Amino acid sequence: ETGVTQSPTHLIKTRGQQVTLRCSSQSGHNTVSWYQQALGQGPQFIFQYYREEENGRGNFPPRFSGLQFPNYSSELNVNALELDDSALYLCASSLGTSGRAPDTQYFGPGTRLTVL
Amino acid sequence: QQQVKQSPQSLIVQKGGISIINCAYENTAFDYFPWYQQFPGKGPALLIAIRPDVSEKKEGRFTISFNKSAKQFSLHIMDSQPGDSATYFCAATLPGDSWGKFQFGAGTQVVVTP
Numbered sequence: 488e489t490g491v492t493q494s495p496t497h498l499i500k501t502r503g504q505q506v507t508l509r510c511s512s513q514s515g516h517n518t519v520s521w522y523q524q525a526l527g528q529g530p531q532f533i534f535q536y537y538r539e540e541e542n543g544r545g546n547f548p549p550r551f552s553g554l555q556f557p558n559y560s561s562e563l564n565v566n567a568l569e570l571d572d573s574a575l576y577l578c579a580s581s582l583g584t585s586g587r588a589p590d591t592q593y594f595g596p597g598t599r600l601t602v603l
Numbered sequence: 604q605q606q607v608k609q610s611p612q613s614l615i616v617q618k619g620g621i622s623i624i625n626c627a628y629e630n631t632a633f634d635y636f637p638w639y640q641q642f643p644g645k646g647p648a649l650l651i652a653i654r655p656d657v658s659e660k661k662e663g664r665f666t667i668s669f670n671k672s673a674k675q676f677s678l679h680i681m682d683s684q685p686g687d688s689a690t691y692f693c694a695a696t697l698p699g700d701s702w703g704k705f706q707f708g709a710g711t712q713v714v715v716t717p
Contacts, residue, residue, distance in 0.1 A: 491646070520703055529609070529692050529707030530647065543704050577646050581703055592703055594639075594646030 490514075491580050491595035499601045505566045508598045512559040512580030518542070519561045520592065521553060524575040536561060565600075573602045606630055607695050609708025617716050622680035624711045626693035631674065633695040637705070638667065638678045641690045650691070651678070683715045 490513040500506050512519050518537045522530035532545035536555035550566040559580070565572055576599075581592040609626045616622045626636075634655055639647035653660045653667045653676065660667045666679040680687055690712045694705040 518703060520705075522705075522707075527710070529607075529694075529709045530705070532704050532706070535704055545704070579646075579703075591649055592637075592705070594648065596644070596646045 491578065491593050493576075493578055493595040493598050495598060496596070497599045497601075499603065500568050501603050502568055502570060504568050505564065506568060506600060508563040508565075508576050508578075508600070510561045510563070510578035510580075510595055512561065512578070513593060514559060516559060516580035516582050516593075518581045519555055520579045520581075521561075521563045522577040522579065523547070523572075524577055524597070526574070530577055533563070568602045570602050573600060575599050605709070606706040607693060607708045609693050609711060611711060612709070613712040613714070615714045615716060616683045618683060618685060620683050620715075622678075622683050622687070622713050622715070624678045624691055624693070624713075625675065626677065626708050627673075627675045628695050628706075629674065630695070630697070630706075632697055633706075634698045635696050636667070636669065636676050637694050638665075639692045639694060639707075641692065641710075647692060680713070683713075685715045685717055688713060688715050 492511045494509045520535040521533040524530040534544040535542045539555045552564045555561040575597040577597045579592045579594045637652035638650045640650045641647040651662045651665045664681045669676045690710045692710050693708040696705045
């Protein structure tokens with residue numbers, strides 16, 4: 488086990504709704520990244536947070552937003568859900584960024600989101 | 604635009620055989636290349652990783668071969684076992700502030716038959 492947990496495990500929403508997914512990083516990890524993994528595809532980088540500030544974003548619209556809290560937890564929020572948002576959402580935590588030596592990135596088990 | 608291209612999409616190998624998965628990248632600024640293993644219902648787990656200043660890295664039955672000039676790297680799974688049946692992803696990331704924002708390949712589903 489990586490020590491990274493995510494909730495909920497599964498979630499079903501309808502188009503247009505809003506959803507919040509949660510991640511609890513390993514203790515001490517100050518960096519969290521979120522990925523979207525469509526069925527049969529590799530994970531796609533959504534954004535990264537370092538010490539509660541956004542530190543880079545992939546090619547995702549603003550309706551994807553996030554928060555990182557001092558207690559090593561984080562959230563991914565998606566507004567105005569679309570059918571194509573159906574995917575496995577993964578968070579990954581690591582220690583250090585901004586020029587520090589790279590550390591292993593640990594993934595959680597993911598949240599399976601289905602948009603109907 | 605996919606920055607890391609992975610092949611094959613799927614692979615069937617007999618127990619004891621060698622599984623080989625290939626990846627090619629475009630951005631020469633990438634400086635960290637991990638391989639992840641993912642089982643159904645689980646998140647990806649780091650298997651092995653390499654930096655571009657090394658041409659080969661071996662950990663147990665898993666070996667990464669890296670060809671900087673060709674912008675390619677590959678994963679070799681020696682003596683493949685049924686427990687190795689999983690989906691494997693290659694990835695790449697930039698250094699410094701961009702570290703950890705991985706570009707993943709599309710994945711290779713490996714099936715090891717008894």
